[in-house]
Amino acid sequence: MRKVFLLLIFLGHFSCKEAPRDNADKSNPQVLSTKIEQSKYPDALERVFKAHGGLQNWTKKKVLVYDLPKAGFTETHTTDLKTRMDKIVSSNFSMGFDGNHVWLLDKTGNYKGDPVFYHNLMFYFYAMPFVLADDGIIYGETTNLIFDGKSYPGVSISYHSGVGTSPKDEYFLHYDPQTYQMAWLGYTVTYRSGEKSDNVKWIRYADWMEVNNIILPKAITWHAYEGKVIKEAKNTVHFENVTLSESLKPDSFYAMPVDSKSVEMKQE
Structure with a gap:
């Protein structure tokens, strides 16, 4: 009888130790999936996202203008942040991507230019660093970038084969080591040639x-360079009247106008 009594005590003690773990899992079922997603x-890069308002906050936004x-x-x-349909309107021309085709309306x-190259070009520069959370990306290490005596750590970005128009493009995001705000972007251009480039x-x-x-650029500046030696500023692009909406625009907003034409990639 004494052995049975001791066995019951042992089993009761074992059950009490296991219960808290089981309760924790049930009370917070998203813990595991969140850790997997963050990995x-x-x-x-996670810290850079956080310094710019947070990736979770960014994913709530639907349209950038x-x-x-x-x-x-x-x-x-105008860009739909989920489908990446887009539209550019000006007094001289308009162009866009309707989800299937790049189109151009140019009555004059x-x-x-090349609408296939340009229609979403500035979006990818402007929506940094959040576009670097897209699917199909390979992250790696890169050496620090030095400018005016300050060292900026970085993350390298490349793409799996078949991702986007130029999957052989490479990006190098460098951030302020104190604030984790993005400071520099290095990039290569392989569009049309299809060959990897060493010219960053x-x-x-x-x-x-x-x-x-969300923290977004007010202006970005291209610099002259020799490899990773950054020289004088060359050209600054300003962004105005910026809005981030949580309301979608109808697909018809991005549709090809009647008088527009579908365009294909220009060949060199």
């Missing part, structure tokens, strides 16, 4: 503003 990104002043006219860029015939261009991110609790 997709390097710790430094901003004006891009040009010489003599202004472009208004004066637009000389550099953009400085030093002018920020808050839009609906």
Whole structure:
């Protein structure tokens, strides 16, 4: 009888030790999935997202709109943050991506650029660092970037084969080691050629503003460079009338206008 009594005490003690773990799992069923999701990104990049308002906050936004002043006219860029459909409207032309085709409306015939390359180009520069949370990305390490005697740690970004128009593009995000705000973006361009490039261009991110609790660029500046040696500023692009909405625009907003034409990638 004494052995049975001791066995019951042991089993009761074992059950009491296991119960808290079981209760914790049931009371917070998202703990495991959250840890798995966060493990997709390097710790430094997670901190950069947080410094700019947080990835969870960004994912609540549906539509980004901003004006891009040009010489003599202004472009208004609109992007659906989930589908990546987009539209650019100006007094000279309009273009966009309807989910299937890139289109151009240019009644004067004066637009000389490549809509396939340009329609979402500025969006990817502007929506940094959050576009670096997209699917299909490979994260790695890179050496620090030195500018004016200050060292900026970084994260390298490449893409799995078949992701996007230029999967061989590479990006290098460098951040302020004290604030974790994004400071520099290095990038290569492989569009049209399809070949990897060692020519890394550099953009400085030093002018920020808050839009609906997200920190976004007010302006970005391209610099001259020799490898990773950054030289003088060359060209600054300003962003105005920026809005981040949690309300979607109808798909018809991005649809090809009647007089527009579908365009394909230009060949070199």
